[in-house]
Amino acid sequence: MENILYDGWEGLARILVIGVLAYACLILCLRISGKRTLAKMNAFDLIVTVSLGSTLASIILSKNVALAEGVLAFMLLIALQFVVTWSSVRIQWVRKIVTGEPQLLLERGRFIPEALLRARITKGEVLAAVRTAGVANLDVVQAVVLETDGSFSVVRHEAHSENSSLADVRGFEVRRVG
Known part of the structure; x- marks a missing residue:
């Protein structure tokens, strides 16, 4: 029966070394990908953020996940996020699907x-x-x-303006005065 409280120094050392390396790799990937990767924008961005955290935890705690595999997973998630956000800025139907x-x-x-x-x-x-x-x-x-x-x-309420911040809100119509 495995000891659930302590399984030797080897496991602790692995977590320490892999944890530091995986964290450094994640920070590097995020710096390269730009500020938009972790922007607080919508549910899609939250999913990417949670997925990155889950991947980091898997790399650190699972002996079955090599550091190189985890770094590739980071890069894949960030690349997918980049493609989706790039597309959503340029293609309206993608933006509606991703951001609502x-x-x-x-x-x-x-x-x-x-x-x-x-x-x-x-x-x-x-x-x-x-x-x-x-x-x-x-x-x-x-x-x-x-x-x-x-x-x-x-x-x-403000003075009437056709340049309203509410122009893109479903259900709001700019009402003309006069």
Whole structure:
């Protein structure tokens, strides 16, 4: 029966050496790939980040994964992420698949029930986002948007402008005045 508390210095030394080398390789791969690799943008980026962490853990803890295999896995994940983000910047249908669309949840002080249901968001969560933005009165809120990264944006009423930050939000229409 294996000793589950201590299995000798060899295993500990392997973890120490491989852990330092794998961590250094991951940092190097991330530096080469650029800032966008770990940007907080959407669910896809979260998946890549979690996958990199899982790969690092596998390299460090599994005797069946060689350092070279782990580094190749890092490079593969980062390369795939690069291809997808490069494509999503240039091809609209890829962008929609990868990032989704911002969702209008409240407009001109009124909740949009269908949007809340579709996004699985409660009125209480929207109200909390409005309070976090320092707003007490819903009448001064032009819109609350669920962004593609899961955060809320609260936009106050302003003078009419055709150059609205809400132009790409599903359900929002720029209304012409006059």
